[in-house]
Amino acid sequence: MIEDNVILVTGGSGFIGGHLVDALRADNEIRVLDVDPEPSTPRNVNSIEGDIRDRAIVDRATEGVDIVFHQAALVSVAESVAEPERSHAINATGTLNVLEAARRYDARVVVASSAAVYGEPESVPIDESHPLEPTSPYGLDKLVTDQYAQLYHELYGLDAVALRYFNVYGPGQTGGDYAGVVTAFCRQARDGEPITVHGDGTQTRDFVHVNDVVRANQLAAVTDEVGTAYNVGTGSSVSIRRLAERIRRIEGSDSEIVHTEPRSGDISHSCADVSRAREHLGYEPTIGIDEGLKTLRLSPPI
Numbered sequence: 001m002i003e004d005n006v007i008l009v010t011g012g013s014g015f016i017g018g019h020l021v022d023a024l025r026a027d028n029e030i031r032v033l034d035v036d037p038e039p040s041t042p043r044n045v046n047s048i049e050g051d052i053r054d055r056a057i058v059d060r061a062t063e064g065v066d067i068v069f070h071q072a073a074l075v076s077v078a079e080s081v082a083e084p085e086r087s088h089a090i091n092a093t094g095t096l097n098v099l100e101a102a103r104r105y106d107a108r109v110v111v112a113s114s115a116a117v118y119g120e121p122e123s124v125p126i127d128e129s130h131p132l133e134p135t136s137p138y139g140l141d142k143l144v145t146d147q148y149a150q151l152y153h154e155l156y157g158l159d160a161v162a163l164r165y166f167n168v169y170g171p172g173q174t175g176g177d178y179a180g181v182v183t184a185f186c187r188q189a190r191d192g193e194p195i196t197v198h199g200d201g202t203q204t205r206d207f208v209h210v211n212d213v214v215r216a217n218q219l220a221a222v223t224d225e226v227g228t229a230y231n232v233g234t235g236s237s238v239s240i241r242r243l244a245e246r247i248r249r250i251e252g253s254d255s256e257i258v259h260t261e262p263r264s265g266d267i268s269h270s271c272a273d274v275s276r277a278r279e280h281l282g283y284e285p286t287i288g289i290d291e292g293l294k295t296l297r298l299s300p301p302i
Helices: 015-024 055-062 077-082 084-105 137-156 181-190 210-220 240-251 275-280 289-297
Strands: 006-010 029-034 045-049 067-070 108-114 160-165 167-169 195-198 207-209 228-232 257-260
Touching: 006 015, 006 055, 015 029, 015 210, 029 055, 045 055, 055 084, 067 084, 077 084, 077 137, 084 108, 084 137, 108 137, 137 160, 137 228, 160 210, 167 181, 167 210, 181 195, 181 240, 181 289, 195 240, 207 210, 207 289, 210 228, 228 275, 240 257, 240 289
Parallel strands: 006 029, 006 067, 029 045, 067 108, 108 160, 160 228, 167 207, 195 257
Antiparallel strands: none
């Protein structure tokens, strides 16, 4: 799909960034900018240790690049609540540094945004015209990221696209908020530990496999429909309780499912309307939750 380009992946040693690098490196020259780069890098990958808050390093990493996939971020909602200034510096100001460098070197940019920009949904499924009312510093920072990308297209003609990820999961992911809950449940089931569900488990999420997210990024990198944001999900959702039950079954585990106190500020339901991405990017989610969970069953223990 993408060939013979010089590509920068910020956060390329992370979960989604690493999958992007693996998908692109055979046919392109890849640069990875990460605060914690992998100790060994494969062919066609130039690893640069650095922080997106450092404008000089971002500028050096972007020079001569055709496409930037901007994945670097502070992704924890809880950390953003505890340290809002740090969250803003990484997620908002860091993105501004990336966009400025891309504008300077005329590189296309695909920015990782988030469904957190919507806050508590008024209704589901959520389309891109839904009110943007984030409920955490992380969500607000991602909204800034998202709208800066669109504004840079309007003001400067930068080819920029924002992708609003819903709950991404897949092989190689570590634990976290409701994206990492899949990984956490799998680990608990494999270890025979109780599978811990926050609240009553009726809250629903749209879990999208990382392979579909990688494909959405590739489509966004070649589309003519730039200067806008697209949801990246599946268009269907599953309750957290049902997710725990499915994982227990797939893992062949006897783990008990236990319920803990609800998380403060947790939204009730989330599901993506992917009509815009389908129409303008040609994006079509291909991996359902059961098939996706089996890819984790076949992966090494985390």
